[in-house]
Amino acid sequence: MSLNPASALVLFSGGQDSTTCLAWALSHYAHVETVGFDYGQRHHVEMDCRLQVLAQLRQQFPNWSPRLGEDHVLDLRVLGQLSDSALTDERAIAMAASGLPNTFVPGRNLLFLTFAATLAYRRGLKFLVGGMCETDYSGYPDCRDDTLKALQVALSLGMDERLVIETPLMWLDKAQTWTLADSLGGSALLELVTEHTHTCYLGERTQRHAWGYGCGHCPACELRAQGHARFLATR
Numbered sequence: 001m002s003l004n005p006a007s008a009l010v011l012f013s014g015g016q017d018s019t020t021c022l023a024w025a026l027s028h029y030a031h032v033e034t035v036g037f038d039y040g041q042r043h044h045v046e047m048d049c050r051l052q053v054l055a056q057l058r059q060q061f062p063n064w065s066p067r068l069g070e071d072h073v074l075d076l077r078v079l080g081q082l083s084d085s086a087l088t089d090e091r092a093i094a095m096a097a098s099g100l101p102n103t104f105v106p107g108r109n110l111l112f113l114t115f116a117a118t119l120a121y122r123r124g125l126k127f128l129v130g131g132m133c134e135t136d137y138s139g140y141p142d143c144r145d146d147t148l149k150a151l152q153v154a155l156s157l158g159m160d161e162r163l164v165i166e167t168p169l170m171w172l173d174k175a176q177t178w179t180l181a182d183s184l185g186g187s188a189l190l191e192l193v194t195e196h197t198h199t200c201y202l203g204e205r206t207q208r209h210a211w212g213y214g215c216g217h218c219p220a221c222e223l224r225a226q227g228h229a230r231f232l233a234t235r
């Protein structure tokens, strides 16, 4: 078995970050597949948005659509049994004593990447692309660059294949993520990200802001709105 060096699997949630990563992958690899995780999210809106984003990418980007291959959804509802999180039950989002928000599912990204690596191996895809980032979410230890480099070594050893984890957003802030989307796909991609991606923790999609849909008050909306404002200011 050898993995195709021109191919990638993108961890794709339907949010702004993973959509930007998908666009990045489509401009770097000849064949790109996507994987999403259904872990009993409190709001199914994310799963709906990811299908919308894929459909829009296929329609609006003729250079990318031939590269965009199969979409996979893995059932990881077992995470609901392991976590005590505001994402999967009805408790409010708050900061815990550890300094991490209670939406944090310990080690979640390690699990996601390990499942993605198993899928990538089976599909012959060499690169795993994820939107993990140290800049805005430095509290998440499983998103840190060192964690992911260590995991890349473990996965490559454990599968006896050189799998590579790419994290194009690792050192970008939210304003720079908008800038990256602009440089990859111009105003059409910015419009797609604004209109079809979902970030809000509360699953709110009735209020449309300049930066997209969301409640405007949760930590995810605040980050997205502030990043968008800084992006517009530096444009």
Ligand code: ZN
Pocket: 199, 200, 201, 202, 203, 204, 214, 215, 216, 217, 218, 219, 220, 221, 222
């Ligand atoms: Zn929100």
